[in-house]
Amino acid sequence: MLDIQTQLFEGQDVRFGPIDYEKDPQVESKWTHDSDFMRMYETDPVRPMSAAMVKKHYEKLEKEIEDEKNMYYFTVRAKSDDRLIGKAMVQWIEWANANGVIRLGVGLVEDRRKGYGSQALRILLRFVFAELNLFRVSARVPEYNVAAIALLKKFGFVEEVRRRQALERDGGRWDLLVFGLLNDEWQDQARPVLSKVEG
Amino acid sequence: MNDIYMGELVRLSAMDVDEISKAFSRWSRNSEFRRLLDSGVARTSSQNGTKKWFEKELDDQSINQHWFSIRKLDDDTLLGDIDLYVYNWPARDTFVGIGIGERDFWGKGYGTDAMRVILRYAFTEINMKRVTLSVFEYNPRAIRSYEKAGFRHEGRLRKLLNKEGRRWDMLMMGILREEWMEQDGTKTAN
Amino acid sequence: MRDLFRGELVRITAEEPEVRAKVEVRWQGDSEFHRLADSEPVMMESEKKLKEWFEKQNEDGFTPERFPFSVRTLDDDKHIGFFVLWLDLIHSEAWVGIGIGEREYWGRGYGTDMMKLCLRYAFTELNVYRVSLGLHAYNPRALRAYEKAGFRLEGRTRKDTRREGRYTDGLWMGILRTEWESMQTEGGT
Secondary structure: OOOOOOOOOOOOOEEEEEOOOOOOHHHHHHHHHHHHHHHHHOOOOOOOOHHHHHHHHHHHHHHHHHHHHHOOOEEEEOOOOOOOEEEEEEEEEEEEOOEEEEEEEEOHHHHHHHHHHHHHHHHHHHHHHHHHHHHEEEEEEEEEHHHHHHHHHHOOOOOEEEEEEEEEOOOOEEEEEEEEHHHHHHHHHHHHHHHHHHH | OOOOOOOOOOEEOOOOOOHHHHHHHHHHOOHHHHHHHHOOOOOOHHHHHHHHHHHHHHHHOOOEEEEEEEEEEOOOOOOEEOOOOOEOOOOEEEEEEEEOOHHOOOOOOHHHHHHHHHHHHHHHOOOOOOOEEEEEEEHHHOOOOOHOOEEEEEEEEEEEEEEEEEEEEEEEEEEEEEHHHHHHHHHHHH | OOOEEEEOEEEEEEHHHHHHHHHHHHHOOOOHHHHHHHOOOOOOOHHHHHHHHHHHEEEEEEEEEEEEEEEEEEEOEEEEEEEEEEEEEOOEEEEEEEOOOOOOHHHOHHHHHHHHHHHHHHHHOOOOOEEEEEEOOOHHHHHHHHHHHHHHEEEEEEEEEEOEEEEEEEEEEEEEEEEEHHHHOOOOO
């Protein structure tokens, strides 16, 4: 039977939500002032953003989603108080080939190592595979982002490409890794977990 | 200094919108060309539609894009186009894309020669540190050509594409400046 | 990795358009500051106009050729100045514009710390090969500060500025990546 009762966007401590133009720009602006976070999340030269810049970025994002129809964007929020914790998206979707690229970030250092990233990734993967019916998704990670690499591997992502010395930062040259996960592979490990959730 | 745009079989020249859109529209009728070039859905386009697209693309050309026509050295025939898209300036890494539209000229070394010219341009004129490309598993001719030009295999995105009822990998390749210097650099110095 | 946005006395920020406009009006009113920093004639723009200009920058978004930053002090979070990097991407060179609009912060090491952050950003995030700047010969305080930061005097354009009925020279300085890297290992900055 088709399970449509399990909420797609609810995790244990986090849930996905839309952009909140009142609250979120200020919070995300704070993340952008942390160069460690930005260097993990961004491959372009990192720069801080004001709340106004973040708001403008959200507007461009929502316009692109509407025009191009190849991206889905979510805010990751704490279930307890609706606080913005991070962001999750699937972009560059090619419908004819049923593939896309996922991105995920938890903004504040205090919010990491709490399992929020795991929960968010679980929700995102269920969305892309069980709702968008994508055949596969990719994720790009700098080789120095060990936490992200560990998280991806935990979910069964396979390291597929190593773009040698594609990044240069902090006086060093770094490889850019591309990880991939197929729908079949996700189903193999997600199914046992899902049934546990449903009890 | 050598003429940076000159190869042994081809030369690179500026894009002429009228000429390239006419040619591209003709080449696009060959669905094999489209499917080798692009991961999107193969579709034909009118000359007018193609021209508008080229005009917009050439207009939008920012500092990031370096786009050239490929012409046969002996008789100036337009063979296709080649472009560099610098997507990461701090790492000085650029994507390269090439399309030889004239089917009669496939598999004769023109693509490899054009690639050699663009690599020299990338490494000695715009001072790149790496060049990246992607190529479909079902395009072995191009893969061989890129290997000959010096690109190394860096992995494959498994089953990225869906064509003709089966799934195909997309291969990623890259060449570092040091690697290019070893094979072609000494030639350029002379 | 080293903190890219935080120095010892200051940090890099992005400020709201209203905030930038307000301080800009005040700094524009200080003609000494303007004449030290700039070659353009001293002028005054309305806060409204400035705010619109900053909002337009946000609208246009980021370009790989220009990196403007605001600067705040670490201890009292005061918005004291700015620096901007303009890039020649092909030749891997960055030009710096830098200034402290709040006079009380002159001559207290804030400028030096700002320049340190600026160079760290240019050499470890933008990875340029050289950083250049120009200054007026009548700005000896800046010349000393830039020399301390590692810049070398490379040239002088004679009588390129006229103010108060006198012609003054322009000075041109540069620092190479290799020079900056040696300074890091030596000084342990």
